[in-house]
Amino acid sequence: MVQLAPHIFQLLYAQGVHHAFGIPGDFALTLYDALADSQIQPIVMTHEPAVGFAADAYARIRGLGLAVITYSVGGLNMVNATAGAYAEKSPLVVLSGSPGVRERREKDLLHHKVKTFDTQRRVYEEVTLYAVTLDDPKTADAQIHHAINYALTFKRPVYLEIPRDMVYAEIEETEQPPNPLKQTKPQALAEVLAETTQMLKAATSPVILVGVEVQRFGLQETVVALAERLGVPVCSTLLGKSAFPEAHPQYVGIYNGETGDLRVRDLVEKSDCLLMVGAFMTDINLGLFTAHLDPGRTIYATSERIAIKYHQYGDVLFEDFVKQLAQSSLPHHDPAKIVPMQPRVAPSVGAISMSGLLYELNQFIDRETLLVTDVGDPLFSANDIKMQEGSSFLCPAYYASMGFAVPGAIGAQLATPFSRAIALVGDGAFQMTGMELVTAKRLGLNPIVILIDNGCYASLRAMAHQQSNLVNISSLDYAKLAEVLGGQGFTVKTSEELRKALHVARESDAFSILDVHLSPDDVSPTLTRLSGLFAQTLKG
Numbered sequence: 001m002v003q004l005a006p007h008i009f010q011l012l013y014a015q016g017v018h019h020a021f022g023i024p025g026d027f028a029l030t031l032y033d034a035l036a037d038s039q040i041q042p043i044v045m046t047h048e049p050a051v052g053f054a055a056d057a058y059a060r061i062r063g064l065g066l067a068v069i070t071y072s073v074g075g076l077n078m079v080n081a082t083a084g085a086y087a088e089k090s091p092l093v094v095l096s097g098s099p100g101v102r103e104r105r106e107k108d109l110l111h112h113k114v115k116t117f118d119t120q121r122r123v124y125e126e127v128t129l130y131a132v133t134l135d136d137p138k139t140a141d142a143q144i145h146h147a148i149n150y151a152l153t154f155k156r157p158v159y160l161e162i163p164r165d166m167v168y169a170e171i172e173e174t175e176q177p178p179n180p181l182k183q184t185k186p187q188a189l190a191e192v193l194a195e196t197t198q199m200l201k202a203a204t205s206p207v208i209l210v211g212v213e214v215q216r217f218g219l220q221e222t223v224v225a226l227a228e229r230l231g232v233p234v235c236s237t238l239l240g241k242s243a244f245p246e247a248h249p250q251y252v253g254i255y256n257g258e259t260g261d262l263r264v265r266d267l268v269e270k271s272d273c274l275l276m277v278g279a280f281m282t283d284i285n286l287g288l289f290t291a292h293l294d295p296g297r298t299i300y301a302t303s304e305r306i307a308i309k310y311h312q313y314g315d316v317l318f319e320d321f322v323k324q325l326a327q328s329s330l331p332h333h334d335p336a337k338i339v340p341m342q343p344r345v346a347p348s349v350g351a352i353s354m355s356g357l358l359y360e361l362n363q364f365i366d367r368e369t370l371l372v373t374d375v376g377d378p379l380f381s382a383n384d385i386k387m388q389e390g391s392s393f394l395c396p397a398y399y400a401s402m403g404f405a406v407p408g409a410i411g412a413q414l415a416t417p418f419s420r421a422i423a424l425v426g427d428g429a430f431q432m433t434g435m436e437l438v439t440a441k442r443l444g445l446n447p448i449v450i451l452i453d454n455g456c457y458a459s460l461r462a463m464a465h466q467q468s469n470l471v472n473i474s475s476l477d478y479a480k481l482a483e484v485l486g487g488q489g490f491t492v493k494t495s496e497e498l499r500k501a502l503h504v505a506r507e508s509d510a511f512s513i514l515d516v517h518l519s520p521d522d523v524s525p526t527l528t529r530l531s532g533l534f535a536q537t538l539k540g
Helices: 004-014 026-036 048-062 076-087 101-106 119-125 140-154 186-202 220-230 262-269 318-326 354-364 377-384 405-415 427-443 458-464 478-484 495-507 525-539
Strands: 019-022 041-044 065-069 092-098 130-133 158-163 206-210 234-236 251-254 273-277 298-301 306-308 311-313 369-373 420-426 448-453 488-492 512-517
Touching: 004 026, 004 140, 004 158, 019 026, 019 048, 019 405, 026 041, 026 065, 026 092, 041 427, 048 065, 048 076, 048 092, 048 405, 048 427, 065 076, 076 092, 076 119, 092 119, 092 140, 101 158, 119 130, 119 158, 130 140, 140 158, 186 273, 186 298, 186 306, 186 311, 186 318, 206 220, 206 262, 220 318, 234 262, 251 262, 251 377, 298 318, 354 377, 354 448, 354 495, 369 377, 369 405, 377 420, 377 525, 405 420, 405 427, 405 448, 420 427, 427 448, 427 478, 448 478, 448 495, 478 488, 478 512, 488 495, 495 512
Parallel strands: 019 041, 019 065, 065 092, 092 158, 130 158, 206 234, 206 273, 234 251, 273 298, 369 420, 420 448, 448 512, 488 512
Antiparallel strands: 298 306, 306 311
């Protein structure tokens, strides 16, 4: 027999979860007592959306993340962040305290209750892969193992609700571990490998397109080995940026349809064999669906399905396919002809520009840098930012919820304490979750926040092609705000000021805000292209 909540924390710690993000509440106080007695460090934040973003970022890096919240007012406040983790396949475990089993029977109108006592769980059923209330000591352990198994296998969030009178309940341990949720059938694997290698051997201009699942399933080194064996160009999707190391000589940039680098577009769309590994074919990844990919020339492999040309293969695990392909007999092409990634930016002379900002950021980024971007032009500008190390970039490039970057940088820096986290964020997104820097201050973390200060939601403004009060936001002195919150602030209006601020911030033990003043019309090359395409879509 074991006690329920301590048992959960022990299992999660064994999976590499060393931090739990959350905010206590009365229905979760007993749960927090158990957390405080565990080996997992509680990270108390200021607002549940930021809790979810931080835990999501942590999960993307460590392979599993944990949020501990209270009932309804906490849990329902974190639904949006959990939805983003589900959409982008981040293995987040959500633990929620809730009214006790006995309370539910004896008292109907308890505070925080919405419609029924099961309302929150039912909501989470829509944004997680598995959601259950642990109210039976006989079945609880099997449900706990099932949840963790789902999160690890499918890389998506799960939800466990713990009534407060069950936190220390004695539960029966399952005698055997749960069976694998998915398994590869050897004959199916042999068939898919045979057709894949045959297609690669017949190709004259193969290209590899890397997506985020390469990072989620820990296949980065395997895909690098595969690419080097083939000697072919490698690109990535925006969501999968840095899943393949961008300093590698075979990496050519991000494929994003007509909104990205047209040189990369031509390489991909003219390829006679496009090997797509772990890539989500979303509208943002495909440049508002301006991509032109011929299914007859593609090998498409994700955790959801494997398809070669028009053939679908079931019963083959994504990771088994990639690992076995890397060890197969493959043709080799001459990598000397590959032109590596060429950011479409140039240094600014005098006043700082978006191009100049990206240029200086490319000079500043090293192998210890971890970059987290928010939604809007910070996200689109990532097409022209070159990361030096693999798995060093995080963004919400599919679900696209604003407010991710600052709390995401906190979660990322706790997940990788030897890396320096940079949050690239617009002023609109910063006003949503930027106050979480007080958490960074309390924890002794020193993220560098590069804040694009243009007084508006620039991506919406660019797509609307008109002035509108609807996209304008209030202006603040963000450099002074940094000092009020306990960090250091810099007002940046020139390239020289940006270089100096980055140098000082790198040497500092405190967090920094670099308040970079840009014109609302000064946007990244990708957003310029995207806004034009979006305008055509609205007219169409």
